[in-house]
Amino acid sequence: DAKTTQPPSMDCAEGRAANLPCNHSTISGNEYVYWYRQIHSQGPQYIIHGLKNNETNEMASLIITEDRKSSTLILPHATLRDTAVYYCIVRVGGYNKLIFGAGTRLAVHP
Amino acid sequence: DADVTQTPRNRITKTGKRIMLECSQTKGHDRMYWYRQDPGLGLRLIYYSFDVKDINKGEISDGYSVSRQAQAKFSLSLESAIPNQTALYFCATSDPGQGDGYTFGSGTRLTVV
Numbered sequence: 001d002a003k004t005t006q007p008p009s010m011d012c013a014e015g016r017a018a019n020l021p022c023n024h025s026t027i028s029g030n031e032y033v034y035w036y037r038q039i040h041s042q043g044p045q046y047i048i049h050g051l052k053n054n055e056t057n058e059m060a061s062l063i064i065t066e067d068r069k070s071s072t073l074i075l076p077h078a079t080l081r082d083t084a085v086y087y088c089i090v091r092v093g094g095y096n097k098l099i100f101g102a103g104t105r106l107a108v109h110p
Numbered sequence: 111d112a113d114v115t116q117t118p119r120n121r122i123t124k125t126g127k128r129i130m131l132e133c134s135q136t137k138g139h140d141r142m143y144w145y146r147q148d149p150g151l152g153l154r155l156i157y158y159s160f161d162v163k164d165i166n167k168g169e170i171s172d173g174y175s176v177s178r179q180a181q182a183k184f185s186l187s188l189e190s191a192i193p194n195q196t197a198l199y200f201c202a203t204s205d206p207g208q209g210d211g212y213t214f215g216s217g218t219r220l221t222v223v
Contacts, residue, residue: 100152
């Protein structure tokens with residue numbers, strides 16, 4: 001599976017959009033981009049995933065660049081409860097294990 | 111009830127003791143996983159099982175063993191616990207037919223003294 005690079009930490013004001021970047025320059029054509037988050041010491045929570053098209057669900061939007069070498073997770077209106085560690089993971093969907101990196105620690109402040 | 115239930119939630123045990131962590135799921139998924147997390151770090155895969163007859167080692171399987179008793183149950187054992195196995199342990203399930211989003215349990219905090 002391709003390696004990902006994320007900033008170790010980010011801040012965001014409550015009510016503003018949080019844009020979390022992820023670089024995955026060695027991604028293969030059949031690899032998906034997955035995003036999970038972990039709030040405090042709870043079990044990680046699935047957020048969204050995509051292959052090449054932008055995706056949106058009730059939690060977030062995922063923007064993948066045309067060359068697929070990077071992506072951005074967007075939380076449109078961040079709340080204090082979005083404070084968490086966010087993991088960007090690249091893998092062949094459905095066939096490979098989920099391997100976690102260090103993630104980005106997002107702090108949402110009032 | 112939670113989709114993925116781990117027991118116990120917290121456990122303190124002594125060095126050299128055998129301990130079992132249990133995981134059960136109601137999602138009906140074939141795939142189950144055990145991860146451990148050390149403070150400030152991401153999760154690392156210990157063992158995984160793609161069906162009842164399939165068991166595979168992950169990144170850090172030394173000192174651990176697993177048993178897949180049924181589709182819904184996947185147990186992790188520490189045969190002889192040591193202090194550096196003190197960590198937060200998570201069980202998870204996934205279904206490739208549903209986008210393969212993983213569902214994690216709430217975790218077991220294990221302390222080996």
